[in-house]
Amino acid sequence: MSEPTGATRRRGPFQVGDQVQLTDPKGRHYTFTLQAGNQFHTHKGAFPHDELIGAPEGTVVRTTGNVPYLALRPLLPDYVLSMPRGAAVIYPKDAGQILAMADIFAGARVVEAGVGSGALSTYLLRAVGDTGLLASYERRQDFADIAKANVERYFGSPHPAWKLTVGDLQDNLVETEVDRMILDMLAPWECLDVASKALVPGGLLCCYVATTTQLSRTVEALREHGTFTEPASWETMVRTWHVEGLAVRPDHRMIGHTGFLLTSRRLADGVEPPLRRRRPAKGSYGEDYESGPGAAEKSLAERAAERAAAAAHTAAKEAE
DSSP states (O other): OOOOOOGGGSSSSSOOOOEEEOOTTTTTEEEEOTTTEEEEEETTTTEEGGTTOOTTTTTTEEEEEEOOEEEEEEEOOHHHSSOOSSOOOOOOHHHHHHHHHHHHOTOOOOEEETTTSSHHHHHHHHHTTSSEEEEEESSHHHHHHHHHHHHHHSSSSOOEEEEEEEEEEHHOOOOSSSSEEESSOOGGGGGGHHHHHHHHEEEEEEEEEEHHHHHHHHHHHHHSSSSSSOOOOOOOOOOEEEEEEEEEEEEEEOOOOEEEEEEEEETTTTOOOOSSSSSSOTTOOOOOOOSSSHHHHHHHHHHHHHHHHHHHHHHHHOOO
């Protein structure tokens, strides 16, 4: 039985072409690719790559300045945070939530819109495996090129389950019978029609958005669409801890808000979503609320215009 794509690069002695992550005595990381005959240089001295080729992971090498460095292969979270970027990457804490809460399984047929720098694509490809499908759509050619290079660098070759298309999801989507759809874009509510047509009954839609306005618009659009279940939305925050003898305390810095996630399931054709038993809080849909695309912006603009007109009227009265 052949190894899954990229598996041989994740175990065994270091080989030419492997990514290596060095950790210095202060815990700082340095990542590079092993090449025969090359040298790794720091302000603390250098050492030849050949010293690591054929050595096991967990080896300690010393520079010409006698500074020790621990050599390991970078974990995927390390890799995505250090790889070249075109767009911002999805942080490991959010990628992990997507894999778990969107229930990405081996062999799944997944559509991803908004590839960015390829971080989430790499996570998804590891999850669906060689027998699955990840169809990724990216509007910008430069982002797609960076993502392709990052994904292939990680796996060591093109992944057989990956299909990358440059273009808009709404205009180019050809996949059907899709199990999962991940939307990382500015306006995911604009893609609900194509998502509904592509997803199988019970399929899951997961959206990653940055602001509360996007979150609200997407949730309300899903409710109005009529082919999805009641959306669930959340965010995650990660705080590390300092543990040194009796000094056990939270670190001063944490990874706070990076984005919101929301999920919803595709209903069977012809089925109406059950009515929500939980009533909205009083004022949730007050006079300032309007549903539909552009409603929030329209309401704000109208209020601003009214305030400007009132100010002008007052100024005119004072001038008289």
